[in-house]
Amino acid sequence: MSLLDYFRSNKKANSASLAKERLQIIVAHQRTERGAPDYFPQMKQEIIEVIRKYVYISEEQVSVQLEQNDDNLSVLELNVTLPER
Template identity: 80%
Template sequence: MSLLDYFKTKKKPSTAATAKERLQIIVAHQRGERDAPDYFPQMKQEIIEVIRKYVKVGADQVSVQLDQNDDNLSVLELNVTLPEQS
């Protein structure tokens, strides 16, 4: 790698490519919610409330997803971004 290669302009992704990627994420998220049971939104809210009893986290710091396979197997995935302790 030469020194001149460092100064060459780097190509940014196009606006259309960025929009397409974001749309794919939204569609994948909505597909996951569509197959969820009727009680899932309430259960998700209750899980967040229980976590908030013990740790100060915002709703955007907690992610709850339900993955269902064809083998009648359901996996509840919970991701919590915990605050740093000082």
């Protein structure tokens, strides 16, 4: 089950499968941060603070990922879910 399927599903899952899905999301998130530089958590927090100057968001509304490929290129991906007006 993908992350999008989890949010699209309207059926009630039992607590064991729900806990398993949540754990998979947490593990996937931690794997993306494993190879990140030491300054990465502080940079993420500062990005959140800048966005909060204009609109309130929680940390759950921000996803920051750092991808590195074999060509020594790094891609910083920032996804922000902004509140409705």
